Amino acid sequence: MPALTRAEAQTRARLLDVRAYTIHLDLTCGDEVFHSDTVVRFGAEPGSETFAEIRPARLRRALLNGRELDPASLRDGRLPLPALAADNELRVEADMPYSRTGEGLHRFTDPADGEAYVASQCAPDDAPRLFACFDQPDLKAPIELTVTAPPHWTVLGNVAGEKEADGRWRFAPTAPISTYLAAVAGGPLHSVHAEHDGIPLGVHCRRSLAPYLDAEEILEITRRSFDRYHELFEDRYPFGKYDQVFVPELNFGAMENPGCVTFRDEFLFRSAVTDVERETRAIVIAHEMAHMWFGNLVTMRWWDDLWLNESFAEYMGYRVVTETTRFTTAWTGFTIARKPGGYDADQRRSTHPVAAEGIDDTAAAQTNFDGISYSKGASVLRQLVAWLGDEAFFAGINRYFTDHRFGNATMADLLDALAAASGRDVHGWAERWLRTSGVDTLRLQLTEEDGTLTSAAVVHTGTPGDPRALRPHRITAAAYDLADDGGDGRRLRLRERFPIDLPADAGTDGAARVPLERLAGVPRPDLIVLDDGDLSYAKLRLDERSRRAAAEALSTIEDGLTRAVIWDTARDMVRDGELPAAEFLALVEAHLPAEPDVSVVEAVLAFGRRRIADRYTPPAARPAALAAIAGACREILARTAGGPAPTPRLAAVRELIHCAETPEALAELREWLRDERVPGGPALDPDLRWSVLAQLSAHGAAGEPDIAAEVARDPSATGQEGAARCRAALPDPAAKEEAWRRLFTDGALSNRLLTATAQGFWGPAQADLTAGFVERYFADVPAAGGRGPAVARALGRELFPAHAATPATVRAAERCLERADLTTALRRALDDELDDLRRALRVRGG
Structure with a gap:
């Protein structure tokens, strides 16, 4: 199906007034297809013509204003609609294929008990896999749904539904919503119901996960989030009931369907998790709730304003969780684990402004x-x-909601509301921040004499070649001094914090130099941290004295957010080749074992192993890098032995498993499996057992009998994924060929099993065994794009040979990207991975 273009959407929006959808889905037609009957009522310019979208297995019948349309006229998912009247009725009857890749109506059979479940995923252009429609965000209309389902199922939709005498589920019409927000989920669900502030609440999951549904914790986060949003927004929640459904094999972490939010059911924890994972779940709950206003009540007109949905929901999710729950340091996790993804994306060739331009099709x-x-x-x-300050910001947001309630809006509409509320030049600010790409860099320029600073300035540079790219920043800096800690060492103590305003005025060299009068004439601090509270978005660089102070005493800084800012600065300097990987690993060994914030521990260990050891380090030096990371993990285990610190221990154990490659370390993992626990804890629950078995499998210390025995012990969906990962990891040519066949020629794998198989395939320690598959990957992967965006992303990202950071791999990727037959999703995935591969090669010095 060709992607809908912006021009086509604009033309159709001028022609049509979509008034209502009436949809009936019959989910009792077997395992492969379901029946979809749709009636669309719409106004149009008389005599005009357009098309509706639908992607059926078989188009049974289509009628426009009572006259038959030829089913053969359907081409590439588009049904032509000629000779429109002022008032029109389109009726479409079709058999629709169930999805196994999370796009459209996804069907899943739970291996734990054989029960089937369905859940829809319509964003951004998959609604036509569910029903006939005009699939673009600015053609909103009420949707009235009925569903025929197996008698023992519960069916959920955007609004409250009732099961009628004939077994059919009937749902009242929704408020006007975009087609990408239509939702249906069904199966023999386990459900918990509640009410808060007049809003009916429900949390739901498949039956086999009922023991792991933390309903009270989920509902408590939901209640607190609703209360905070109702304090901040003048419009109350506008969609009636609020169901949260944890569904299998969702492609996104969650989807904000009004009244029926779907979450990937990995958010129900079968095994022990760290507080970071519970915090992440809370943030996702608050994020999706923010969408009820940002995206659902007021919807972007076209996809270039996606940021009106996602940026706002991301900001509000972290803010609300920080303000209303026990996760008061969520912004620290954002700084160290979430924000780096923005920096990374913004430094690739595929970078784009926050308010993207040139989004010409879906x-x-x-x-x-x-x-x-x-x-x-x-x-x-x-x-x-x-x-702007809180008061002006939320005054503008509330004006925006009032002006565009249940309608569509653009970036200009939002900026107008913020400007009116604040009296500030928000449009000028947005031109710098929202219409440019790239990252500013902030560094200090200092001079001193006899230990006293004689001058201090911030040197502020933007993206070369873009005169708009130097952005204004309002930040807080902090000065620290080294002092004796009462023992044999020294600690960093805060001297003061002070605000800095950096204008967007550059000199002839493209840089701005802003004097810091606050520091002139004072004793030189040992450490100066720009953007100490992480209120802005910029790459930071430490001066040499600050680098030495951080290397000596980073872990002694009391503020966790400051520590996260410094760790992230070190991470970025490694990526830019400004800090040797060995120095970062020395920082890990010296300071990570004493780090109390688990989000920092997890993020730093993950970067150290996945990036430094597996990509940025030449193969000969990799064992030493792994040993450094493993040493930090063992120090954490020693520090937490016998104490109430389960989540740092769990984070350390997880990474220690991945670092185990020597015969001694693998034998230790075998002992853990035998004893079903790590000495001193934790117990080896299913997730840890599969992680251990994957590592043993990859190094030939476990085989098919071990995998089969573990599947028998854990026949769940995650057990099936664990087995797929282990089998693909086996260091055996026949196992690799079988995994390749399943990835590229079988076509039977679901999205999650495909991803698990891809994750297990490569291994830096198996470089010789898999060397022949690198060129083969670039020959075979182009055809995968035709299997849809979900498959393209899985194979383009998870299966990319990122460990093989060699010029030959770069050349092979470049040749692949020269092909004209790559789909948009696959091209973007490969291009991003190639950018990261080139960076790894530069960091290696190759």
């Missing part, structure tokens, strides 16, 4: 669900609030 729109639209956008909004 295929391009799908590629912009990235770190820029989410984490960079949230960072920019955090900076906007620091500049």
